[in-house]
Amino acid sequence: MKVLFTTLRRRFIGSPLRPPALNSLFNLFCPRKYEAERAWRLSSSSILGPDLPDIWKHPSSAPPTLPSHSTNQGCDDLNPTIINGKIIAEEIRTGIAAEIRQMKDATGKIPGLAVVLVGKRRDSQSYVRHKIKDCEEVGINSFLDELPEDCPQDDVVNAVSNFNKDPSVHGILVQLPLPKHMDEEKVLNTISLEKDVDGFHPLNVGNLAIRGREPLFIPCAAKACIELLLRSGVELVGKNVVVIGRSRVVGLPTSLLLQRHHATVSVVHAHSKDPDRIAREADIVISAAGVPNLVRRNWLKRGAVVIDVGTSPVEDPSSEHGYCLTGDVCYEEAFQLVSAITPVPGGVGPVTVAMLLSNTLDSAKRAFGLS
Amino acid sequence: MKVLFTTLRRRFIGSPLRPPALNSLFNLFCPRKYEAERAWRLSSSSILGPDLPDIWKHPSSAPPTLPSHSTNQGCDDLNPTIINGKIIAEEIRTGIAAEIRQMKDATGKIPGLAVVLVGKRRDSQSYVRHKIKDCEEVGINSFLDELPEDCPQDDVVNAVSNFNKDPSVHGILVQLPLPKHMDEEKVLNTISLEKDVDGFHPLNVGNLAIRGREPLFIPCAAKACIELLLRSGVELVGKNVVVIGRSRVVGLPTSLLLQRHHATVSVVHAHSKDPDRIAREADIVISAAGVPNLVRRNWLKRGAVVIDVGTSPVEDPSSEHGYCLTGDVCYEEAFQLVSAITPVPGGVGPVTVAMLLSNTLDSAKRAFGLS
Structure with a gap:
């Protein structure tokens, strides 16, 4: 029986x-x-940890209280460097454009990036427009498949599968977020490993985590943070770096990449106790929580370098679009204290898009046997 | 042309x-x-960071100097809990044995673990003997393929490939280190993902790193650390945890698994500045540097929980074998200060082997459609 x-x-x-x-x-x-299983697996069943959503306590607008040992901080101006992401992105794009011209001369071919956009979200449409414009500027072919908000998930999967098969496409991007009735994980899993220019595939993440191995692609925002630091002459080896936020898109890959650069990395998140105290010990703070003005002056030590990945739309009736993009870091407070900082907008954002172009170029070079 | x-x-x-x-x-x-490539890729070429070996400065034997704010620590005894890995491993093995008996009753089959051992290193032989003995004790079939030290790498690859094809084998273990003329990475890559009970495959590491995904296997030592903490009633959510060492075998997967448990994780390594200061802030210290007595009392805060993964053989003429296994943590100093600690030997070691049996059982359950 x-x-x-x-x-x-x-x-x-x-x-x-x-x-x-x-x-x-x-x-x-x-x-x-x-x-038997119940008895000995009491803890094994929860070995991967409980499922807790990352909900940050919204920062108060009152001036933060500094701990006693740092009350002298921030009184005199350090004249901090503003790390200009627009200029750095422009330099990178110029290099990419030159390589693509020479690739075309040598092989007659150019890289191609495909974007799948579902629905009519205005922010998503705007991001996609920018990416396509940047592609054109450097000489990357762009392909856009627009699908209606209420289409079945299979239509998105099919769109991705078609691009997987197309030899003129070297990178595939599914613009997130997808409509709520879709399983993002399943759709992203459809993207071929060789065209995963976002670097979200677990095999790419694993190869990023393991020293000595090379992922095919590194997620664009993580690569942008390191580019900004390296091009600004910031030393990473042995430095204490605090990464705020642990998303798959930014926090996780950035912390893994920083470890490859031999930084001492601490990752704080919505469940951390005293994130401000931990951040205050850091030589470099990289914030990717997506919470406007989370990082106040009491989160920063004097002379720290700040990379602000957050770009949250905050209502602003005085602005043309009715909102302005706001970073995680309270810029005015940080500016009095830090040695270098990226602005929002104009910091990490443009370099992240440049890294997408760079990943697409790398993919094309592999496909053409040029890498 | x-x-x-x-x-x-x-x-x-x-x-x-x-x-x-x-x-x-x-x-x-x-x-x-x-x-063109040289110009704009100046930093991109080093995006994965420089290759630096992890060489720790050997700890001095002189008593450590404590920073002024903690000179009162450690004077009164906290009566710390000694986390007994032998007893916890025994509980786990008993559970595994019961499940295997019932698996056999239900399906007529039992799990199988294959070990490939190259050369005659005495420590490797001893580890393999222990694993095989533990397999027998819980009812797991064990298969051992012993190869000579000077065999070609292809012989090891073939041994692994044969076990990959064998349906009675559910886990494959290549005992490390391999002889110097072999490429460990290449040999490990041969192990089928479904039989990678060590959890070293980059896809398993990626799925461990990404919240919401489930790796097929979690590396045994990382799983052992979390088992020891959970079974000892130590809360992880929001706790500050310092992991000392960042190896693929212990440090890396342990830090990833701790993040899944919503701990605030800092990873210190041989290139970290002030690793003692960082560790001293931690509620939980997990040390896997492989440096005997690296962690002195000035690395620990009062009441911390200490998991010592290090097991280095240290010469000891008074011992039967001429050496004794020594942890990373200076036990006598830590004992006066901490609230709980694992001894070496008898702490993480036996639970790590139990986790290997548990991974093999899980693999067999998947193969038999019972998971």
């Missing part, structure tokens, strides 16, 4: 048709198995 | 037969390409 049920269970594993009552029947005939 | 060389280059990509002179010839005909 046990064997019969085991055979039945095995046959139905992974099948949507597996009768739900089968487990209970199996347990009826083999009850001891499940008792 | 350019097209000819491009075609030649493409044909030879990835082939060991690619003539090394081809790149220079290509550069001769397309020199501008490489000039």
